[in-house]
Amino acid sequence: MELLDEHRCFSGQQQRWRHHSQALNCAMTFSIFLPPETDAPPPVLYWLSGLTCTDENFTTKAGAQRVAAELGIALVMPDTSPRGDEVADAEGYDLGKGAGFYLNATVAPWASHYRMYDYLRDELPKVIAENFKVADRCAISGHSMGGHGALIMALKNPGRFRSVSAFAPIVNPSAVPWGKKAFTAYLGEDESQWHQWDSCALLEKADPAHAIPTLVDQGDSDPFFGEQLQPERLDDAARKAGWPLTLRMQPGYDHSYYFIASFIEEHLRFHAQHLR
Amino acid sequence: MELLDEHRCFSGQQQRWRHHSQALNCAMTFSIFLPPETDAPPPVLYWLSGLTCTDENFTTKAGAQRVAAELGIALVMPDTSPRGDEVADAEGYDLGKGAGFYLNATVAPWASHYRMYDYLRDELPKVIAENFKVADRCAISGHSMGGHGALIMALKNPGRFRSVSAFAPIVNPSAVPWGKKAFTAYLGEDESQWHQWDSCALLEKADPAHAIPTLVDQGDSDPFFGEQLQPERLDDAARKAGWPLTLRMQPGYDHSYYFIASFIEEHLRFHAQHLR
Numbered sequence: 001m002e003l004l005d006e007h008r009c010f011s012g013q014q015q016r017w018r019h020h021s022q023a024l025n026c027a028m029t030f031s032i033f034l035p036p037e038t039d040a041p042p043p044v045l046y047w048l049s050g051l052t053c054t055d056e057n058f059t060t061k062a063g064a065q066r067v068a069a070e071l072g073i074a075l076v077m078p079d080t081s082p083r084g085d086e087v088a089d090a091e092g093y094d095l096g097k098g099a100g101f102y103l104n105a106t107v108a109p110w111a112s113h114y115r116m117y118d119y120l121r122d123e124l125p126k127v128i129a130e131n132f133k134v135a136d137r138c139a140i141s142g143h144s145m146g147g148h149g150a151l152i153m154a155l156k157n158p159g160r161f162r163s164v165s166a167f168a169p170i171v172n173p174s175a176v177p178w179g180k181k182a183f184t185a186y187l188g189e190d191e192s193q194w195h196q197w198d199s200c201a202l203l204e205k206a207d208p209a210h211a212i213p214t215l216v217d218q219g220d221s222d223p224f225f226g227e228q229l230q231p232e233r234l235d236d237a238a239r240k241a242g243w244p245l246t247l248r249m250q251p252g253y254d255h256s257y258y259f260i261a262s263f264i265e266e267h268l269r270f271h272a273q274h275l276r
Numbered sequence: 277m278e279l280l281d282e283h284r285c286f287s288g289q290q291q292r293w294r295h296h297s298q299a300l301n302c303a304m305t306f307s308i309f310l311p312p313e314t315d316a317p318p319p320v321l322y323w324l325s326g327l328t329c330t331d332e333n334f335t336t337k338a339g340a341q342r343v344a345a346e347l348g349i350a351l352v353m354p355d356t357s358p359r360g361d362e363v364a365d366a367e368g369y370d371l372g373k374g375a376g377f378y379l380n381a382t383v384a385p386w387a388s389h390y391r392m393y394d395y396l397r398d399e400l401p402k403v404i405a406e407n408f409k410v411a412d413r414c415a416i417s418g419h420s421m422g423g424h425g426a427l428i429m430a431l432k433n434p435g436r437f438r439s440v441s442a443f444a445p446i447v448n449p450s451a452v453p454w455g456k457k458a459f460t461a462y463l464g465e466d467e468s469q470w471h472q473w474d475s476c477a478l479l480e481k482a483d484p485a486h487a488i489p490t491l492v493d494q495g496d497s498d499p500f501f502g503e504q505l506q507p508e509r510l511d512d513a514a515r516k517a518g519w520p521l522t523l524r525m526q527p528g529y530d531h532s533y534y535f536i537a538s539f540i541e542e543h544l545r546f547h548a549q550h551l552r
Contacts, residue, residue: 008495008535008538009534066538258341261286
């Protein structure tokens with residue numbers, strides 16, 4: 001583990017680390033915000049970013065540290081894909097580096113590195129637990145592709161997270177252009193393999209006994225709202241599954257970090273209730 | 277005036293504009309945050325950024341819109357120098373584009389475009405007044421080179437600003453490496469010409485009858501603290517001049533936007549008191 005960067009921020013520490021990932025078979029960078037120290041180790045909120053992002057977009061633009069410092073929550077921001085010269089990539093912002101979709105790829109040339117699901121589920125939490133004084137309690141949130149990531153992580157791992165939230169998530173990737181392109185490349189043409197990475201499909205099989213509080217915000221001026229996002233599909237699936245989803249439409253807001261910054265405080269306070 | 281970008285943010289509007297500047301003889305970009313509309317037009321806080329920055333650094337990283345929305349203050353973020361292929365530039369981050377030092381250059385090749393002082397004093401406020409519903413009341417703040425800019429703007433224009441603040445400002449550019457390099461290039465070797473752009477020198481001639489509340493924050497882990505910044509020089513000059521300066525040392529904070537984000541709320545509340 002190499003400390004790349006450290007800044008005092010709202011009386012806590014904003015740090016950036018590099019480590020070798022076995023799951024991804026490459027060097028990976030993550031950011032972490034540690035709130036001001038108290039006697040009790042802080043719970044952790046994982047934040048998963050969207051297409052084209054690294055660990056730094058949320059870190060620099062969301063303004064989350066202020067509230068995380070107040071509430072005593074550690075924030076962990078991973079990168080959005082494996083990185084490095086050895087890692088396969090593609091033309092376009094929506095496949096390859098910066099576009100890992102938080103799944104385990106099964107098809108060449110992606111399968112050798114693109115295992116973000118294993119990295120997030122097993123490896124990164126272990127790295128965090130071994131290197132930082134944090135509590136076991138955790139929650140997860142994310143934006144767009146990262147909102148998809150947060151939702152599938154929560155749905156596939158009952159009992160792991162206390163709560164989940166998302167900003168403008170890709171809720172039904174199997175059925176929208178971003179997801180179809182990525183899933184075809186990473187998982188192959190057999191669509192039956194896609195459903196295990198699709199929140200709407202996962203909700204059909206979800207056990208309401210393991211449901212956790214779920215908050216989704218969606219701006220109605222988001223240019224991706226109608227085609228790529230379609231949050232009403234998640235709302236329908238959640239209702240059928242008896243899953244406690246609160247979907248809020250936010251008038252006038254778009255897909256940018258200005259939208260995230262405007263509502264991140266409410267998401268953090270939502271998670272804090274369940275992380276106590 | 278061309279609107280480049282617009283985002284809803286904390287129920288207000290974050291906008292980015294391009295216009296032709298006569299003072300600078302080039303196209304210029306600025307950002308503006310307009311708080312949620314009320315019956316009374318909002319006062320304006322000008323924010324001047326530091327070396328290498330554009331109008332977007334503060335806009336995306338400081339988290340100021342939340343508090344500005346609450347307090348009903350419009351934020352105006354200009355660029356840090358003239359821009360474009362016709363504009364002289366230099367090697368290094370601390371001279372030329374991104375390093376205008378908020379002065380009027382008098383020496384070739386800089387004099388034909390580098391007139392940021394005239395732009396900020398006369399042209400930009402006129403553009404703002406003519407195109408946005410804002411009040412005449414204004415204040416000014418900035419970071420590093422922009423802290424220098426905010427202080428000289430306030431000291432050279434009695435009655436213009438209600439209050440001034442700065443994060444890690446260059447207070448005595450005539451005597452430190454950044455300032456000596458820039459002033460030699462922009463103003464020539466005659467140091468007597470430098471003092472009109474130097475806060476410590478300007479304070480020697482300041483009329484305390486025109487003094488305005490002044491707040492400066494400085495991190496003690498700032499790598500530029502001892503050589504380039506030396507805020508104690510401003511403190512000495514202010515004390516001799518009877519100028520109401522509050523200088524706060526902030527333990528552990530550095531020169532980054534994490535430092536600015538941590539204290540921008542206090543600066544905005546300070547200005548709001550005087551902008552009422």
